[in-house]
Amino acid sequence: MEGKDDGCISPQEGGTTRKPRRVGPDAKAKAGCTSAxxxxxxxxxxxxxxxxxxxxxxxxxxxxxxxxxxxxxxxxEPSSQETELExxxxxxxxxxxxxxxxxxGPDPALEPGHDVTPQRRARSRTKDAAALAAAAVLAGTAALGWLWKEQRDNEIAGRQALSAALRFTENLTTIDSANIDENFRETIDGSTGEFKEMYLKSSAALQQALRENKASAHGVVVESAIKSTSPDTVVVVLFVDQSVSNARAPEPRLDRSRVEVTMKKVDGRWLAAKVELP
Structure with missing residues (x-):
């Protein structure tokens, strides 16, 4: 049987090999053939x-x-090499x-001054707030440390000044006519400023009167307290019992007095700068 020649290309027809023929598109269309x-x-x-x-x-x-x-x-379909259509x-x-x-329109994210990362700005504000909080904590800690140091220094100054004031007051209120020079020397050594100048001026006349009357006195501090304190100035209040005797009254007489002493720190020593006997 002979194959029908319909214009399509077929490698074999009726079992025999036939040479393909090139046909035009019109012929293929008529024959019902398809092609890309x-x-x-x-x-x-x-x-x-x-x-x-x-x-x-x-x-x-x-x-x-x-x-x-x-x-x-x-x-x-436009090819990739064709120019864009205006x-x-x-x-x-x-x-x-x-x-x-x-x-x-322009992309607002690309305009100058536009913040493309609001989260970054929020993180920056958070970091700034954290830094301020840390600075406040450090400042508060430093202030508390300074206050603690000042309080500690004042407490140390108060104890030292009170101890020196006790010794000075007992030396001042104790007089032995047989050892007047030594008593006055200890009092002058423990004083400074206004009180020292006054005591030096009156010491000669006072010594003469004590010798003539054969007077003696013995003072004891029974109560004491710190009135005010600072690193270099402390005011101390003391209550003193003093027994006094002389040639006219040989029997000792007990006198109680209140003494307010202002102590000053001079070259590392606490000295009496002012003595008041209200």
Missing amino acids: TTDAAAQPGPDPTRDPVSDSPETCGGDHGGNTIGRAPGAA VDHDDLDPGIQACAAAGD
Whole structure:
């Protein structure tokens, strides 16, 4: 049986090998053959009743300023080597123009001064707040440390000044006519400033009166307290019991007095700068 020559290319017909023949597209179309080369020709032509612009899809974005305009039916696919189509936006549909305006506008994220990372700014504010809090804690700790040191220094100064005031007051209120020079020397050595100057001026006359009357006295501090304190000045209040006797009254007489002594720190020593007997 002989194969039918229908214009299509077939490697074998009726068991015999036939040489393929090149046929034109018209012949293939008539014979019902299909080929990839005839796909474009087989597409239907454009519909003259349709508006290629109004029927084209409208999309925002894309590679052409944010607008993609659909091709008319039957138009061939543009090749990658073809240049981009320049579109006059004034002739476009208002909807397409709106898309174009939205796509062509500048990206606010790229404008100068635009903060593209608000989270980073928030983190920066958090770090600043943490740094301020840490600085406040350090400042508070330093202030507390300074106050603690000042209080400790005042306590030490108070104890030292009180001890020196006790010795000075007992020396001042104790007099032995047989050892007047030694008593006055100890009192002068434990004093400074205003009181020392006054005591030195009156010491000669006082010694003479004590010798003539054969007077003697013995003082004992029974109570004491710190009235005020600072690193270099402490005011001490003392209550003294003093027994006094002389040639006219040989029996000792007990006198109780209140003494307020202002102590000053001079060259590391606490000395009596002022003595008051209210």
